[in-house]
Amino acid sequence: SLREVVEDVVAALTVEERSRVRLGGDADGVVRGDATLLGILVSNGLSNALKFGSRCAIEVLADGGEVVLRIDDDGPGLAEPERAQVFEPFYRGEQARRRRVPGHGLGLALIAHVALQHDGSAGFQERASGARLEVRIPALAASS
Numbered sequence: 001s002l003r004e005v006v007e008d009v010v011a012a013l014t015v016e017e018r019s020r021v022r023l024g025g026d027a028d029g030v031v032r033g034d035a036t037l038l039g040i041l042v043s044n045g046l047s048n049a050l051k052f053g054s055r056c057a058i059e060v061l062a063d064g065g066e067v068v069l070r071i072d073d074d075g076p077g078l079a080e081p082e083r084a085q086v087f088e089p090f091y092r093g094e095q096a097r098r099r100r101v102p103g104h105g106l107g108l109a110l111i112a113h114v115a116l117q118h119d120g121s122a123g124f125q126e127r128a129s130g131a132r133l134e135v136r137i138p139a140l141a142a143s144s
Contacts, residue, residue, distance in 0.1 A: 002029030002038060002067050002137070003060045009042045010058070017050055025059030029067035030140045033118045041114040042069065044107040045133050049073035051101055053130060062139065066120075069135040077131045083124040087112040111135065 003025070010021055031038075042058075049056035053073030061068040076095045078086065085091050089109040095101070108122075111133070115122040120137035 005038045020055050022057040025061050027060050027062040029060040031067050031137045032140050037114045041111050044111050045071045065139050066136045067139045071133040074130045078124050
């Protein structure tokens, strides 16, 4: 259950960090995968959102045959040309460089790698403000 992984990661946050996170979504999000790697994916996504925004929301949703992990923040967002580049190892977005936000440019690359290892994908979606990270992983089909 990706939902359980998310709940475990949120529970491990500091009290201050948890106060800035809203957990939502309506799915358990059962996927075939490695809970440790998925925990790293979720942790990196939340860490990134909390680094750039003052508040964030994390959801697990069902979309057809996929489980969607969505993390929204109220930070500066990403310009369209950077939305793919930020998943390259060691790439730091313009906002991160300009604001001197600590990091090495590996968190999002790791997210993309873990998603790919689970036959999924990761990307940033268009938003009016802030950033939306969306990870899609095939749902585990219910056995009959």
